[in-house]
Amino acid sequence: MELTEYRKPIPKPTPETRDFWEGCKRGELRLQRCTVCGHVFFPPRGHCPKCAARSVESFTASGRAKLYSYIINHRPAPGFEQEAPYAIAVVQLEEGPRMMTNIVGCPQTPEALQLDMPLEVTFEPITDEISLPKFRPVDAR
Amino acid sequence: MKRKSVAIVGAAETTELGVIPHMSQIQLHADAALNALADCGLTPKDIDGLACAGASPVEVAWYLGITPTWVDGTAVGGCSFMMHVRHAAAAINEGLCSTVLITHGESGRSGIGRARFGFAPQSLQGQFEAPYGPFGPPTLFTLPVLRYMKEYGLTEEQLAMVAVVQREWASMNPRAMFRDPITVEDVLNSRMIAYPIRLLECCLVTDGGGALVLVSAERAKDFPTKPVYILGTGESVESPMISQMEDFTTSKAFRVSGKKAFEEAGITHDDVDHLMIYDAFAHLPIFGLEDLGFVGRGEAGAFIAEGNTRPGGKLPLNTNGGGLSYTHTGMYGMFALQESVRQLRGTAPAQVPNCRISVCHGVGGMFAASATIILTNEEP
Numbered sequence: 293m294e295l296t297e298y299r300k301p302i303p304k305p306t307p308e309t310r311d312f313w314e315g316c317k318r319g320e321l322r323l324q325r326c327t328v329c330g331h332v333f334f335p336p337r338g339h340c341p342k343c344a345a346r347s348v349e350s351f352t353a354s355g356r357a358k359l360y361s362y363i364i365n366h367r368p369a370p371g372f373e374q375e376a377p378y379a380i381a382v383v384q385l386e387e388g389p390r391m392m393t394n395i396v397g398c399p400q401t402p403e404a405l406q407l408d409m410p411l412e413v414t415f416e417p418i419t420d421e422i423s424l425p426k427f428r429p430v431d432a433r
Numbered sequence: 434m435k436r437k438s439v440a441i442v443g444a445a446e447t448t449e450l451g452v453i454p455h456m457s458q459i460q461l462h463a464d465a466a467l468n469a470l471a472d473c474g475l476t477p478k479d480i481d482g483l484a485c486a487g488a489s490p491v492e493v494a495w496y497l498g499i500t501p502t503w504v505d506g507t508a509v510g511g512c513s514f515m516m517h518v519r520h521a522a523a524a525i526n527e528g529l530c531s532t533v534l535i536t537h538g539e540s541g542r543s544g545i546g547r548a549r550f551g552f553a554p555q556s557l558q559g560q561f562e563a564p565y566g567p568f569g570p571p572t573l574f575t576l577p578v579l580r581y582m583k584e585y586g587l588t589e590e591q592l593a594m595v596a597v598v599q600r601e602w603a604s605m606n607p608r609a610m611f612r613d614p615i616t617v618e619d620v621l622n623s624r625m626i627a628y629p630i631r632l633l634e635c636c637l638v639t640d641g642g643g644a645l646v647l648v649s650a651e652r653a654k655d656f657p658t659k660p661v662y663i664l665g666t667g668e669s670v671e672s673p674m675i676s677q678m679e680d681f682t683t684s685k686a687f688r689v690s691g692k693k694a695f696e697e698a699g700i701t702h703d704d705v706d707h708l709m710i711y712d713a714f715a716h717l718p719i720f721g722l723e724d725l726g727f728v729g730r731g732e733a734g735a736f737i738a739e740g741n742t743r744p745g746g747k748l749p750l751n752t753n754g755g756g757l758s759y760t761h762t763g764m765y766g767m768f769a770l771q772e773s774v775r776q777l778r779g780t781a782p783a784q785v786p787n788c789r790i791s792v793c794h795g796v797g798g799m800f801a802a803s804a805t806i807i808l809t810n811e812e813p
Contacts, residue, residue: 301563304554313560335561335677361580361681364628369568377628380565380572382676392562392676402628407583424564 298418299371305421311350312336316423320352321413323387334389355413357383357427360390364400379405383427397428434697437813439522440653440660443473443646444774447538450760451610453640457546461538461642462493469644473656475532480646482530484521486513487539487764503530509670511711511764512795514645515804518770519666521647531648537767538642545640562674570713574799575630577681578716582629584682585731587719589629593620594738595715596633596757601743603754605783610637611758634715636756636765643767645774650813661777664790665698665807667691675799684796686803687724691794694805695726700790702727707776707791708748709769712755718742721794722750725805749785752776766795770806777810 305313312335315322325332326340327347339346360382368376379400384390396414398404411427418424445468447453447461456464462485470476477497484505485493494501505520507513514537521533540547552558567573581587597617603609615633623632653660669689672678679685695701702725710721722733727748736742742750753759753772760768773791775781793806 300566301552301559302554303560303564305560306555309560335557361576361578363572363575363579363630364625365566365568365572366625366627367568367571369566369572372566372568375566377625378566380567380576380627382576382681390676392565392567392674394565407579418564 300369300418301371302419303422308338309336313422315352316415316425317421319415321355321425322350323353323385323389324348324350332387332389334385334391354386356386357411357413359395359405359407359409359411360384361407362395362405364402381427383411391425394426395428396426434519434522434663434666435526436664436697436699437662437809438650439525439647440650440662441645441774441808442648442653442656442658442660443469443475443644444771445469445472446643446768446771447641450608450641451639452542453540454543454545456540456640458538458540459488459492459496459546461540461640462488462536463496463538465538465642465644466493466497466534466536469534469646473646473658475646480532480534482521482524482533484517484533485536486517487537493536499534501530503533509802510797511713511766512797512802512804513764514767514770515793515795515806516668518645518647518663518806519668519804522663522666525647525649531652533647535645535647536642537644537762537764539762539764540640541761541763542638542640558674562676570799571627571630571635573675574714575627575716576675577678577800578629580681581716581719585734587731587734589621590617591734591738592629592634592715592719593617595712595718596620598737598740598743599712599751599755599757602752602783603758605744606754606759607782609754609759610639611754630714634757636713636761637758639760639762641760641762643771645770659778659810661774661808661810662813663806664700664809665694665696666805667693667697668804670802671800673798673801678800684720684724684800684803686800687721687794687796690803690805691725694792694807698807700807704790705748705792706788707752707773707785708750709773709791709793710750711765711769711795712751712757713761713765713796715757717796718750725792725794744783752781752783752785769793769795773806773808777808
């Protein structure tokens with residue numbers, strides 16, 4: 293099975309991030325919200341980075357995002373040789389936080405990748421435990 | 434800190450610069466240190482304070498035979514040495530030590546005796562950035578550029594001009610690695626590394642080092658070199674991950690550090706004769722000029738393209754050629770400081786006339802950290 297040949301970096305969850313990665317496995321993008329001040333944040337942690345309250349809850353985000361910025365990498369990282377050139381992007385989630393990701397389902401070109409284009413999350417299983425959240429253009433379904 | 438209470442009396446780079454495969458990283462620290470000590474007539478026995486990054490201060494102290502009463506191992510990337518200057522000034526003023534040595538040595542190109550760089554799979558970067566295929570600074574530090582271009586209309590030609598102008602400075606510097614003049618077309622035709630950034634918009638990768646010696650301003654007069662006084666200092670940090678930087682068009686760490694340094698120095702931007710902005714990539718001077726307040730938001734690209742920072746311009750910037758053309762070992766900040774000292778001593782290869790105040794601004798990591806040192810040759 294090709295999964296065993298996955299040569300790219302594989303995230304290893306910590307206690308604070310386990311809920312996020314388990315959500316990804318189920319096809320849900322989990323974010324956290326402070327129950328005191330309402331701030332929504334990412335990556336996950338045990339307290340609110342805005343008001344320092346330790347009371348936080350996680351919820352499933354809409355999965356909708358916009359393309360905030362990106363580069364198109366011509367020097368592939370180990371394991372990414374087959375894909376170069378490929379885009380490394382930062383997306384702005386509808387709920388506020390930003391995250392790094394790859395854009396799938398469209399050519400990796402400046403013409404196809406327009407800043408602020410609408411995107412939606414999709415999950416790529418890379419091991420039995422880990423599915424990576426990636427994003428695709430909304431009209432690419 | 435108290436203005437002009439501490440001075441740089443010793444400053445030197447490694448004897449060789451660029452490709453030094455016959456020296457390990459720790460030896461580069463030592464070579465730079467011994468050169469800086471010789472510059473001001475001291476030996477390691479005279480040193481009681483030590484700061485360094487890229488090696489443990491324990492390692493450097495032992496290697497040089499120093500028994501310090503104060504050490505600082507702040508290692509937040511290329512601006513660590515600006516922070517060391519700031520911390521050393523405070524330590525000297527507090528009486529924790531009297532004679533501080535700050536060292537940098539990095540076998541960035543040859544990789545002799547250098548630890549490899551990488552993120553553990555459980556680290557934040559290992560979980561939330563590495564899986565998407567970044568491959569070092571060219572693929573991370575460059576991520577904000579397209580957003581900046583869209584927000585402010587910066588053109589690819591203006592970005593290319595940063596590299597063109599710095600090569601003009603480098604052409605006057607015999608120690609610069611790249612000295613042949615280049616054009617905007619040369620930059621735009623150079624190999625694409627991480628769209629929209631081309632090869633000539635990326636810094637060099639070299640071997641080398643540098644060191645500084647700091648003492649109180651009262652003692653500075655007893656040394657053979659022209660003292661360079663610390664006028665103002667600032668530092669800050671933002672995020673370990675570029676994806677979590679608050680705003681891709683401005684660095685919070687730059688703004689906080691720069692503002693603090695200017696306030697401490699008690700100067701305005703018009704007082705500045707010479708400016709160094711750590712240029713790991715061509716967009717760094719653009720962010721720096723704006724975040725330090727030399728120009729307004731979105732104005733820096735045109736400011737550079739119009740020639741204001743080139744030789745003969747009103748704000749000489751990165752006069753050694755910068756990380757883009759002079760040298761870049763990995764943590765370039767020490768070389769920016771060395772050039773500020775040379776300019777204020779009046780010994781720079783591309784000397785700025787009547788240089789009295791120099792601002793030296795550093796970045797660490799990928800906009801993760803920043804520190805700013807304002808220096809002067811005017812006596813207290």
